[in-house]
Amino acid sequence: METALMKDQYKLYEELVELDKEHFLHPTSSIKQHQENGPAHIFAEGNGIYLTDIKGRKLIDSLSSLWNVNIGHGREELGEVAKKQMGKLGFASTFATWSHEPVIRLAKKVAELTPGDLKTTFFTSGGSEANDTAFKTVRHYWKLKGKPEKTKIVSRKKAYHGVALGSTSATGLKPFHNFTNTIAPDFYHVDSTPEALEAFIEQEGADTIAAFIAEPVQGSGGVNLPPENYFKEIRRICDENDIIFITDEVITGFGRTGKMFGIEHFGVTPDIMCIAKGITSGYAPLGGMVLSERLHNELIELSDEMYMHGYTYSGHPVSCAVALKNLEIIEQENLVEHVRQMGEKMLDGFKWLQNEHESVAEVRGLGLLGAIGLQTIGDEPLAPKVVKEAEKRGLIGRAVLYNGQDTLAFAPPFVINEQEIDEMTNIIHDSLLAVE
Structure with a gap:
């Protein structure tokens, strides 16, 4: 028998379906199918x-x-932390070296968790921004080093690195390129073998290549694991050719693979690590680019001008507070x-x-x-x-x-x-x- 509560729920559902169709453009969805069927x-x-x-x-x-x-869903602890932080300091800019305690504590925690000499984090709102930040930063780095011709970013076929302009261009999945009529220049894709990267370097010249980026395990491209010893060979190739090695840990970071970071399975440390998703378990938007101590020190030494890159929500205090609690839960449990x-x-x-x-x-x-x-x-x-x-x-x-x-x-x-x-x-x- 249909109850009054069921009738009310159905009425609310029908109302929301129509509002959704009329006013919400969904990400990565069929616009036509949405109009025909409403939200799934x-x-x-x-x-x-x-x-x-x-x-x-x-x-x-x-x-x-x-x-x-x-x-997991429904972790009230994260909501309590967010509420407390909002009541204390809901937002403060981190531009022009302004700071606050949650972002400082989180940057320190990330440095403790990441492998090797990864040390210093630039925070973003998510993974696409993290990868775009890495691409801009490595090109800036080579410009400071007197090698402005090192601009090319190499990624892998089947890779997924996000949907901002640079991260879309690094993504190695054709439908994301077909969506628009152009992608950013100086982005290239190779097969997932060391030989493919070496052949590309020989063809293009190491003096034109800024960085190589790879997911430890490809996620959206099909959960593809790397060949045996792949990343050790990649690390060697990047070192021998003066190419910055970036790992995209947006999916694999913070425990997803059974280690804190996916690259730890393969015995190497990148020069830059990009993070997001698992740092807050999705309870607040946050991502970041983590620099090695070497790269950070070189940027300090070489930089006479301002680092002209930043997002309004870089190091958002509420997101940082949520991240700290999330990481505490991962460790305590x-x-x-x-x-x-x-x-x-x-x-x-x-x-x-x-x-x-x-x-x-x-x-x-x-x-x-x-x-x-x-x-x-x-x-x-x-x-x-x-x-x-x-x-x-x-x-x-x-x-x-x-x-x-x-x-x-x-x-x-x-x-x-x-x-x-x-x-x-x-x-x-x-x-x-x-x-x-």
């Missing part, structure tokens, strides 16, 4: 690994929304080790699916960052069909179809437990059975 979900609450929509339906968030709600253990459990589940389904061609993962590669049957990829079926069964998934892939990607919140991984695996299993 209107979420109202989150708790742990679950999201609940306005109709009261609860679903497993198997991608931590956008690879970022790492400590030993979540990085938990990610390692649950990552092994998740990958075991994927291997079981591979044994059960001929459509599963490959499984891969590192920590709670994993993928299931499918064999396309017929003319249409399977992954979108699986995602649709999984949603019916209470699981939000993600299909990756770039560069001819037919892949399911997963990155559940760090707080997921063994029973919830089993639930997730069983839903995928049932969804595969439904579409095969």
Whole structure:
């Protein structure tokens, strides 16, 4: 029987759908499909690994929304910290060397957590800005060094580095380039082999190349792990050719792979590390570019003029306070080790699916960052069909179809437990059975 509460909920839902269609232009969405169907979900609450929509339906968030709600939904501690900071100091500029305690404490904490001699952070609002900041900074650095011709930024095919102008240009996924009629100059893409980078350097000349950027594990491009010894060879090549090595840890940073940073699996330290997402677990917008001690010291020594780069919200005090609490929770709850253990459990589940389904061609993962590669049957990829079926069964998934892939990607919140991984695996299993 339909209750008065149900009628009120339905009325609210219908109102929000129409307002959404009329007034909200959604990111990375089909504009036409949005107008035809309205929003796919209107979420109202989150708790742990679950999201609940306005109709009261609860679903497993198997991608931590956008690879970022790492400590899980509904953590009231972060809201309390944000409220306290807003009441004390809601905003203060960090331009012209102005500062405040939360940004100072967070910069120190990042220096403690990052590997090697990574030491000094420029804060941004997110990952795209962090990568754009790195590109501008390395070109500025080479200009100060008397080598202004070193402008080229090299990234990898299937890479995702964001959607600002520079970070879109560094992204190695064609649909992001097709969206506009031009990309920024001096951005190039190579295959994920050391030989491909060496061949590019030989072709273009090391004296024209400013930096090489790579995700330790490619995220949006399909959860692609690097070949064995890849990053050790990349580090060697960059050192031998005087090229700055940047790692994009926007997805892999702060515990996602079972270590604090993804690059730590591969035994090297970059010159610059770009961070975002997991630094606040998505509870407040924040990103950053972390410089090595060497680069920072050289910039100090060489800089006679102002560092002409900054965002209004660089080092926002509320975001920094939230980040400090988020990082405290990750450490106090030993979540990085938990990610390692649950990552092994998740990958075991994927291997079981591979044994059960001929459509599963490959499984891969590192920590709670994993993928299931499918064999396309017929003319249409399977992954979108699986995602649709999984949603019916209470699981939000993600299909990756770039560069001819037919892949399911997963990155559940760090707080997921063994029973919830089993639930997730069983839903995928049932969804595969439904579409095969």
